[in-house]
Amino acid sequence: MTEPPQDVGRWGTARPGRRDVLRGAAVVGAFLAVDLGALLYANKWIGPARLTPRTFLDGFAKVFGRQPGFRKNHAKGVAVTGYFDSNGNGSTLSKAAVFATGRTPVIGRFSLAGGNPHAADASSTARGLGLVFGFPGREQWRMATLNLPVFLDNSPQGFYDRLIASAAVPGTGKPDPTAMARFLAAHPETARATAIVKQHPPTPGFADSVYSGLNAFYFVNESGARAPVRWSLSPLQQALPPSSGPNALFDALVRQLRAGPLRWRFVLTVGAASDPTHDATLPWPADRRSVDAGVLTIDSIKTDAPGNARDINFDPLVLPAGIEPSDDPLLSARSAVYAASYRRRAGETGSPPAVQVDKVEL
Amino acid sequence: MTAAPEPGQYTALTRVLHWLTAALVFCALFIGFVMVNSVGDYSTLIMMHRTLGVTILVVVLVRLVNRLAHRAPPLPSTVGALERKIVVLSEVSLYALLLLQPLIGWAMVSAAGGPVVVFGSLRLPRITVRRAVVLAAAAGSFGRRVCTDSRNRRAHFRRSAAHLDVARPDDRKDDIPVGP
Numbered sequence: 001m002t003e004p005p006q007d008v009g010r011w012g013t014a015r016p017g018r019r020d021v022l023r024g025a026a027v028v029g030a031f032l033a034v035d036l037g038a039l040l041y042a043n044k045w046i047g048p049a050r051l052t053p054r055t056f057l058d059g060f061a062k063v064f065g066r067q068p069g070f071r072k073n074h075a076k077g078v079a080v081t082g083y084f085d086s087n088g089n090g091s092t093l094s095k096a097a098v099f100a101t102g103r104t105p106v107i108g109r110f111s112l113a114g115g116n117p118h119a120a121d122a123s124s125t126a127r128g129l130g131l132v133f134g135f136p137g138r139e140q141w142r143m144a145t146l147n148l149p150v151f152l153d154n155s156p157q158g159f160y161d162r163l164i165a166s167a168a169v170p171g172t173g174k175p176d177p178t179a180m181a182r183f184l185a186a187h188p189e190t191a192r193a194t195a196i197v198k199q200h201p202p203t204p205g206f207a208d209s210v211y212s213g214l215n216a217f218y219f220v221n222e223s224g225a226r227a228p229v230r231w232s233l234s235p236l237q238q239a240l241p242p243s244s245g246p247n248a249l250f251d252a253l254v255r256q257l258r259a260g261p262l263r264w265r266f267v268l269t270v271g272a273a274s275d276p277t278h279d280a281t282l283p284w285p286a287d288r289r290s291v292d293a294g295v296l297t298i299d300s301i302k303t304d305a306p307g308n309a310r311d312i313n314f315d316p317l318v319l320p321a322g323i324e325p326s327d328d329p330l331l332s333a334r335s336a337v338y339a340a341s342y343r344r345r346a347g348e349t350g351s352p353p354a355v356q357v358d359k360v361e362l
Numbered sequence: 363m364t365a366a367p368e369p370g371q372y373t374a375l376t377r378v379l380h381w382l383t384a385a386l387v388f389c390a391l392f393i394g395f396v397m398v399n400s401v402g403d404y405s406t407l408i409m410m411h412r413t414l415g416v417t418i419l420v421v422v423l424v425r426l427v428n429r430l431a432h433r434a435p436p437l438p439s440t441v442g443a444l445e446r447k448i449v450v451l452s453e454v455s456l457y458a459l460l461l462l463q464p465l466i467g468w469a470m471v472s473a474a475g476g477p478v479v480v481f482g483s484l485r486l487p488r489i490t491v492r493r494a495v496v497l498a499a500a501a502g503s504f505g506r507r508v509c510t511d512s513r514n515r516r517a518h519f520r521r522s523a524a525h526l527d528v529a530r531p532d533d534r535k536d537d538i539p540v541g542p
Contacts, residue, residue: 035388038392038395039392039395042392042395042396042399043395043399044399050399050401051401052399052400052401053398053399053400053401053404054399056401135475136475138477138478138485138487138488139477140475140476140477142476156401156402312475313474315476317405318476318477320477321483321485325405329402331405332400332401332402332403332404332405332406333401333402333404335404335405335408336400336401336404336405337401339404340398
């Protein structure tokens with residue numbers, strides 16, 4: 001690549017002519033200029049302003065402060081492990097090994113949305129459950145689920161604008177209502193999704209929340225049939241009431257897991273050809289066929305620490321054969337921003353996480 | 363390709379492989395820069411980047427065999443002794459880096475713990491950095507064997523290829539096995 005273009009493959013000329021040297025220099029110069037221009041454009045130093053993963057990370061830092069060492073979103077959380085017992089029903093939809101009858105190990109992380117790892121638990125904060133099935137095998141399935149019936153945004157720009165509009169105003173500690181009103185006027189899809197979310201108030205705790213994958217994916221079975229699918233985890237227990245203090249929800253989860261495992265039914269919902277796959281703010285009709293694929297059991301909980309779920313990027317595009325991405329633009333965006341968040345926090349030295357499992361009293 | 367090259371000229375195949383490598387490396391580099399700054403196109407670009415990396419690896423292996431099987435044109439008489447050393451060093455470095463860079467990328471994706479998917483759905487085994495170095499060294503020593511078998515070998519390249527031959531039989535013993 002760096003071989004001088006003036007080299008025409010012939011050696012032996014004692015001294016190249018002045019014209020050859022100039023022409024060679026011009027070719028090399030032009031090549032380097034194209035390289036430099038391409039580099040500047042790729043790094044967005046020139047050209048139109050575009051959203052980059054860095055824009056999101058900087059947005060989180062702006063809204064929640066710099067939080068070195070932590071996930072830039074869902075910063076507060078706790079690592080869990082367990083397993084998924086498949087009943088084989090899912091294999092009619094997907095050839096993924098996880099849906100064959102049998103058990104797959106699972107690593108997960110319960111979290112609260114937001115970039116402040118020391119924020120006090122609030123029941124209105126979205127709860128997340130990141131999961132990876134079959135780690136660290138070749139046929140892994142990673143996902144990040146939320147206790148919401150639909151997602152609030154249908155585009156990366158919408159997500160970013162909502163993040164910025166939700167920034168707490170110094171003094172009140174609450175978002176600027178006019179900024180949020182302006183955002184909702186510009187993003188009617190978020191206004192509609194918020195109305196749906198309000199019809200599903202949060203449950204008392206992590207243990208009794210319904211966690212949904214929200215984005216649609218295509219499931220492909222052995223015979224090659226493709227079907228749009230969304231999934232959710234339906235709790236098989238009540239939650240202990242939240243305790244008091246800044247970790248009220250997490251402490252209750254820790255206590256409950258000490259007493260015994262927690263279980264969720266893994267429900268696959270099969271969309272019709274007309275159902276939207278590109279927009280997770282739009283619910284699918286309630287009468288869509290659902291398949292009970294088995295039971296997820298969580299039986300161990302640990303403080304976020306090196307080597308456990310803390311160090312897993314719940315990238316929604318790490319999929320086994322038999323599950324394929326849909327046309328939802330948020331999938332690529334999440335994959336990109338999660339990777340950037342991972343790269344950034346991996347290079348930072350953090351402080352101890354707020355939820356210390358061993359320090360939760362009985 | 364079959365036409366014999368003029369004296370002082372690389373063979374047509376060598377030149378095709380050279381510029382193919384150049385184009386692939388430039389594309390991989392540029393896509394890499396765009397990729398890490400992309401949001402909506404990230405998943406497509408990262409697949410292209412990985413696919414290009416694996417393609418470069420294959421092309422460079424072919425290129426290595428070709429390079430060792432064919433005599434390179436002699437350097438002009440105006441090239442001095444020190445410059446000759448620099449030419450040899452830069453060529454050996456070029457091959458070493460072209461082999462190592464895709465292998466390190468492969469090892470990095472492997473280290474992330476996820477599947478290594480190229481060409482849309484082809485799943486590659488996971489490799490460790492140690493294995494990447496062993497593979498590169500194995501390619502180097504394979505090339506050296508081809509070189510030894512070839513009438514057209516050049517003494518200086520044989521010496522240089524020996525530098526690549528860092529694989530030792532016991533290197534494999536403590537190599538971390540790939541996942542299940």
